[in-house]
Amino acid sequence: MARWIILxxxxxxxxxxxxxxxxxxxxxxVATGERTVIQCQVDNSGYALxxxxxxxxxxxxxxLYYKETSFEEITYPDIHEIERNxxxxxxxxxxxAELKDGGRYTCERIxxxxxxxxxxxxxxxxxxxxxxxxxxxxxxxxxxxxxxxxSPPDSLEFHPEQKPFLRGYINSKILDDVESTVTFGHPGISxxxxxxxxxxxxxxxxxxxxxxxxxxxxxxxxxLNSEKIIQxxxxxxxxxxxxxxxxxxxxDVINCSADGNPPPTFSWLAKKSNKPRPVTGSVLxxxxxxxxxxxxxxxxxxxxTGSVLxKMITKTITFTVEAIVTTEKPDLKGAGANxxxxxxxxxxxxxxxxxxxxxxxxxxxxxxxxxxYDPQTAQKDFNLESDLGDIDDxxxxxxxxxxxxxESQAMLxxxxxxxxxxxxxxxxxxxxLPLKDDIKESNGPSSQAKRVTDTPPxxxxxxxxxxxxxxxxxxxxxxxxxxxxxxxxxxxxLDDKSMHPxxxxxxxxxxxxxxxxxxxxxxxxxxxxxxxGEGTSV
Numbered sequence: 001m002a003r004w005i006i007l008x009x010x011x012x013x014x015x016x017x018x019x020x021x022x023x024x025x026x027x028x029x030v031a032t033g034e035r036t037v038i039q040c041q042v043d044n045s046g047y048a049l050x051x052x053x054x055x056x057x058x059x060x061x062x063x064l065y066y067k068e069t070s071f072e073e074i075t076y077p078d079i080h081e082i083e084r085n086x087x088x089x090x091x092x093x094x095x096x097a098e099l100k101d102g103g104r105y106t107c108e109r110i111x112x113x114x115x116x117x118x119x120x121x122x123x124x125x126x127x128x129x130x131x132x133x134x135x136x137x138x139x140x141x142x143x144x145x146x147x148x149x150x151s152p153p154d155s156l157e158f159h160p161e162q163k164p165f166l167r168g169y170i171n172s173k174i175l176d177d178v179e180s181t182v183t184f185g186h187p188g189i190s191x192x193x194x195x196x197x198x199x200x201x202x203x204x205x206x207x208x209x210x211x212x213x214x215x216x217x218x219x220x221x222x223x224l225n226s227e228k229i230i231q232x233x234x235x236x237x238x239x240x241x242x243x244x245x246x247x248x249x250x251x252d253v254i255n256c257s258a259d260g261n262p263p264p265t266f267s268w269l270a271k272k273s274n275k276p277r278p279v280t281g282s283v284l285x286x287x288x289x290x291x292x293x294x295x296x297x298x299x300x301x302x303x304x305t306g307s308v309l310x311k312m313i314t315k316t317i318t319f320t321v322e323a324i325v326t327t328e329k330p331d332l333k334g335a336g337a338n339x340x341x342x343x344x345x346x347x348x349x350x351x352x353x354x355x356x357x358x359x360x361x362x363x364x365x366x367x368x369x370x371x372x373y374d375p376q377t378a379q380k381d382f383n384l385e386s387d388l389g390d391i392d393d394x395x396x397x398x399x400x401x402x403x404x405x406x407e408s409q410a411m412l413x414x415x416x417x418x419x420x421x422x423x424x425x426x427x428x429x430x431x432x433l434p435l436k437d438d439i440k441e442s443n444g445p446s447s448q449a450k451r452v453t454d455t456p457p458x459x460x461x462x463x464x465x466x467x468x469x470x471x472x473x474x475x476x477x478x479x480x481x482x483x484x485x486x487x488x489x490x491x492x493x494l495d496d497k498s499m500h501p502x503x504x505x506x507x508x509x510x511x512x513x514x515x516x517x518x519x520x521x522x523x524x525x526x527x528x529x530x531x532x533g534e535g536t537s538v
Contacts, residue, residue: 020042020043020109020111020115021040021041021042021043021107021109021115021117022041022042022043022088023039023040023041023089024040024107024117024119025038025039025040025105025107025117025118025119026039026119026220027119027120027121027122027159027162027219027220028119028120028121028122028220029121029122029123029124029162029164029217029220029221029222030097030121030122030123030124030222031097031123031124031125031126031222031224032097032098032099032123032124032125032126033096033097034096034097035093035094035095035096035097036093036094036097036101036121037083037091037092037093038091038092038093038094038105038107038119038121039089039091040089040090040091040092040107040117041087041088041089041090042088042090042107042109043088044067044088047066047067047068047110047111048064048065048066048067048110049064049065049067049090049107049108049109049110050063050064050065050108050110051063051090051092051105051106051107051108052105052106052108052116053103053104053105053106053187054103054104054105054106054152054187055103055187055189056186056187056189059106060075061075062074062075062076062080062092063075063080063082063090063092065082065084065090072084078095079094079095079101080092080093080094080095081093081095090107092105092107097123098123098150099123099125099148099149099150099191100150100187100191101121101123101150102121102122102123102149102150102151102152102187102191102192103120103121103150103151103152103187104118104119104120104121104152104187105118105119105120105121106118107119120151120152120158120159120162121151122149122150122151122162122164122217123149123150123151124147124149124164124215124216124217124222124224125147125148125149125215125224126147126215126224126225126226127145127146127147127166127194127196127213127214127215127224127225127226128145128146128147128226129143129144129145129211129213129226129228130144130145130146131143131144132305133211133228133229133230133231134231134233134305135202135230135231135232135233135305135306136202136232136233136234136304136305136306136307137202137203137204137232137233137234137261137304138201138202138203138204139201139202139306140199140200140201140202141199141200141201141202142197142198142199143168143175143196143197143198143200143211144195144196144197144198145166145168145195145196145213145226146166146193146194146195146196147164147166147193147194147196147213147215147224148191148192148193148194149164149191149192149193149194149215150185150187150191150192151163151164151184151185151187151192152187153184153185153186153187154184159219161217161218161219162217162218162219162220163182163217164182164192164194164215164216164217165180165182165194165215165216165217166180166194166195166196166213166214166215167180167196167213167214167216168196168198168211168212168213168214169211169212169214170206170209170210170211170212170230171209171210171212175198175200176198176200177198177199177200178196178197178198178199179195179196179197179198180194180195180196180197181194181195182194183195194215196213202230202232203232204232204234206230206232207230207231207232207261208229208230208231209229209230210227210228210229210230211227211228211229211230212225212226212227213225213226213227231261231262231305232261233261233262233304233305233306234260234261234304235260235302235304235307235311236258236259236260236264236300236301236302236311236312236313237258237259237260237313238258238259239256239257239258239298239300239313239314239315240256240257240258241254241255241256241298241315241317242254242255242256242257243255245319246320247319247320247321247322248286248319248320248321248322249286249321249322249323249324250286250287250288250290250291250321250323250324251286251324252285252286253283253284253285253286254283254284254286254296254317254319255282255283255284256268256282256283256284256298256300256315257282258300258313260300260302260304260311261302261304262302262303262304263302264300264301264302265300265301265302266280266281266282266298266299266300267279267280267281267298267299268280268284268296268297268298268299269296269297269299270294270295270296270297271295271296271297271316272293272294272295273290273294273295273296274289274290274291274292275289275290282298284296284298286321288323290321291321291322291323292320292321293318293320294318294319294320294321295316295317295318296316296317296319297314297315297316297317298314298315298316298317299312299313299314300312300313300314301313
């Protein structure tokens with residue numbers, strides 16, 4: 001696709017393409033070490049193409065290509081390579097530019113007319129700042145730098161704006177009173193050289209500023225630069241003391257400082273002291289051996305650039321050192337130990353008191369229970385609890401039988417039937433009380449509970465004479481005697497109310513009284529006499 005686009009462009013722009021060149025090589029400025037591509041594109045009218053480089057008065061061929069045979073030859077394959085395609089593009093590539101690669105290059109379209117196009121290549125090297133940029137304050141000095149380059153020889157064919165030159169700045173300000181020279185070399189033989197010099201007076205405010213040396217060409221625009229810090233030196237001056245006091249104590253310090261560039265070095269010399277010693281540095285430490293009157297001298301010196309001898313200044317200080325008066329401090333460690341002991345004793349006392357109170361309360365409670373123990377009342381409560389448990393079991397059985405019946409029938413009270421259980425020797429028959437659902441509340445003492453039912457009452461189970469005869473003939477075993485604690489009250493014999501009698505006649509001939517309202521609470525059951533299933537008092 002790209003090939004057809006180039007062909008169409010070449011057809012419509014044939015009047016603008018001079019000598020069959022679709023893309024002419026252009027002047028370039030590069031830095032050393034860069035990969036450089038010089039473009040050249042021709043139409044298909046020629047039968048060969050070549051690249052040449054001018055060395056002195058001679059031309060050196062570095063590339064040759066024949067279209068018919070696709071023959072290609074590169075003279076220096078380690079330096080150059082070719083980017084070629086089917087639309088006539090033959091770009092010369094310099095793998096890594098060096099100063100010797102600067103010069104004039106020719107892209108030649110080999111035809112009977114021998115057409116060619118030339119370009120200039122300038123290769124710049126990063127400039128080098130020559131001086132160390134250390135100057136004495138308020139003196140004149142010179143800033144200089146140099147730069148090497150490779151280019152064609154200086155001739156009329158070399159564009160003036162492509163000639164390299166050097167320029168100097170301090171921060172962003174261009175320096176005046178400068179001298180800049182450019183010397184061209186011979187391509188492949190010698191390199192060109194640019195030299196920059198600037199004379200100026202260095203003041204204190206120029207210290208630590210940046211000098212920039214720029215190596216550049218205007219067309220095409222390209223620059224390389226180097227930077228370095230300017231140091232303006234001045235002699236040491238104005239010693240000052242810090243941490244001054246009327247009286248010093250061991251552990252204090254005195255500091256000595258001074259202004260100078262380069263930074264000065266310090267030392268102390270004892271003029272009067274109990275134990276003089278050499279001190280290096282700006283800090284004088286006060287020791288216990290210096291107690292009394294002292295006279296010390298601080299020395300500061302430096303040697304700026306351009307000075308033959310170092311400059312030293314001194315300053316003396318007189319001071320008194322006294323001993324530290326110590327006062328006895330309370331023994332905090334012993335006090336802390338005493339507090340710990342007191343806290344532990346208090347905690348133990350609280351634990352003992354609480355334990356004694358709990359033990360006394362438990363003992364008192366057990367004693368009250370023993371004193372208030374009534375065996376007869378305990379037996380009565382036990383019987384009531386047994387009766388209530390039997391009543392709850394009967395209620396649960398009735399409710400289970402009513403599940404699944406119609407609502408009209410489920411709400412009707414049913415007579416509780418009890419299966420007779422043959423007694424065993426020594427066993428008592430438990431009392432079976434009627435359920436609450438079988439009794440209807442009444443408003444007066446004369447009112448009687450009526451059974452609300454649409455069906456006749458269920459007849460009692462048939463009387464079994466053999467079971468009754470065996471029941472009457474059996475004798476219960478005597479009950480085991482109960483052993484009471486030594487301090488307990490004697491147990492009275494159980495009355496008839498707490499026992500179930502053995503029936504003396506068949507259930508069919510026994511009187512059936514009407515049911516009365518009763519409460520299932522423990523108090524009501526204890527007050528009313530107990531009856532068997534047929535209403536007979538026990």
